[in-house]
Amino acid sequence: MTQAGVAFNPFQPGFFEDPYAQYSALRAASPVHETLLGPWLLTRYDDCVRLLRDPTLSVDPVNATPTARGGVFEGVLGEDGRPSPGSRAILNLDPPDHDRLRRIFQKAFTPKLVEGLRPLARGLVQEAFDAAEERGEMDVIADLAFPLPFTVISEMLRVPTEHRDQLREWSHAMVKTLDPIITEDEIRAAMTAGDAMTAHVSELIEQKRRAPDDGLISALVAAGDGGDVLDDLELLEQVVLLYVAGHETTVNLIGNGTLALLRNPDQAARLREDPALDQNAVEELLRYDSPVQFSRRITVEPIEIGGRRIEAGMVVFTGLGAANHDPEKWGGTADELDLARAGAAAHLSFGSGIHHCLGASLARLEGSEVFGPLVRRFPSMAPVEERAAWNGRMVLRGLDRLPVTL
Secondary structure, eight states: OOGGGOOOOTTSTTTTTOOHHHHHHHHHHOSEEEOTTSSEEEOSHHHHHHHHTOTTOBOOGGGSOOOHHHHHHHHHHTTTTOOOTTTTSGGGOOTTHHHHHHHHHHTTSOHHHHHTTHHHHHHHHHHHHHHHHHHTEEEHIIIIITHHHHHHHHHHHTOOOTTHHHHHHHHHHHGGGGSSOOOHHHHHHHHHHHHHHHHHHHHHHHHHHHSOOSSHHHHHHHHHHTSSSOOHHHHHHHHHHHHHHHHHHHHHHHHHHHHHHHHOHHHHHHHHHOGGGHHHHHHHHHHHTOSBOEEEEEOSSOEEETTEEEOTTOEEEEEHHHHTTOHHHHGGGTTSOOTTOTTGGGOOTTOOGGGOOTTHHHHHHHHHHHHHHHHHHOTTOEEOGGGOEEOOOSSBOOEEEOEEEO
16 A cells, blocks of 8 residues: 555656656655655655755665665676676765765866857857758757757867767667666666767777867866876766766756747747846746756665655655645745746756756756747747657656757
8 A cells, every 4th residue: 555545656647748746646645755666755845955965865876775676787787797887977976986076077067167168059059040940840859959968068078979869879778777667678778878888988088098188088087097086987987977967968958948938838928028037947947847857865874754764775766856846845836837936946956965966057058048049039939749759767857859840
């Protein structure tokens, strides 16, 4: 029997199109929820903030009690004796290793360096708009949401972009491993993609060793060559993470945000008429349909939250998307899009605490170059809803296709 007769159920018809009604039911009846999948799920804003900022919690999977999902991974990974992928990526590291790596990354994501990418982003957006206008139609994902952040992160890394479609395919397979439900075939596909990505990134790293430049890979290589900052595996896994995280989440921001504007024409008109709303619009679109729906923490000792005891070794998902719709935080309009919403930037779409998203400022910059200019350039834009397709991901919620007419 589930708590109060409700259960987290991603198999429910329509969940991927709109998970927020299910989150609302959970928040009302079982806000600290032990899911049938194994992990716990939090759906209230305050509970999520508390856990995200709790320094006693871990993100390292070695601290989690073995689960059936882990057994599936072990069974597949054990076929060739390979280690768990991503074990040294910053997303899976606790202090002090996390802090050591974050200090390196923060040098690449200073406000000045990020702002210096604005002309590139603006030019890429205008090129995409010009091509779309000539065709009279656009797939927002394939023609704008993916090429923009991928090209920007490639510029930061100082690497070519000619393999972008292949890299997108590998990345899409790899991020499926973030979901609490995954099949053996999906794990194998993710491992195959990860092998290909690793080989590609390893070659890039070797190129930068031979011919250093002013890009982020060369900066990471130089840090590693210092002897006590990055070992070879850490270097490899940080660059892979940059490639994947550098575009996957922003693709979802642009796709989800564009669809939200199309479905709320009053708000699109508001943005069209008032450029002063451009920055706050990005924050509200991040809140309204978060590109990242969950962030994981692992208890290392028993904790109590919302009157419920969670034992040590438990995976707890903070429901970022659910928290962003909590009426206790956002009031009676929590489920509505309001581009002028006061305090919209308090959303949890970038997480919180020491693991707050490193690329948040870059995602905000790219969003600000897309949404306002998009609704002003194409005031008659309309979605071809029957051809739109969600990606079927629980953690990285987004669209695979969003065709529009202009």
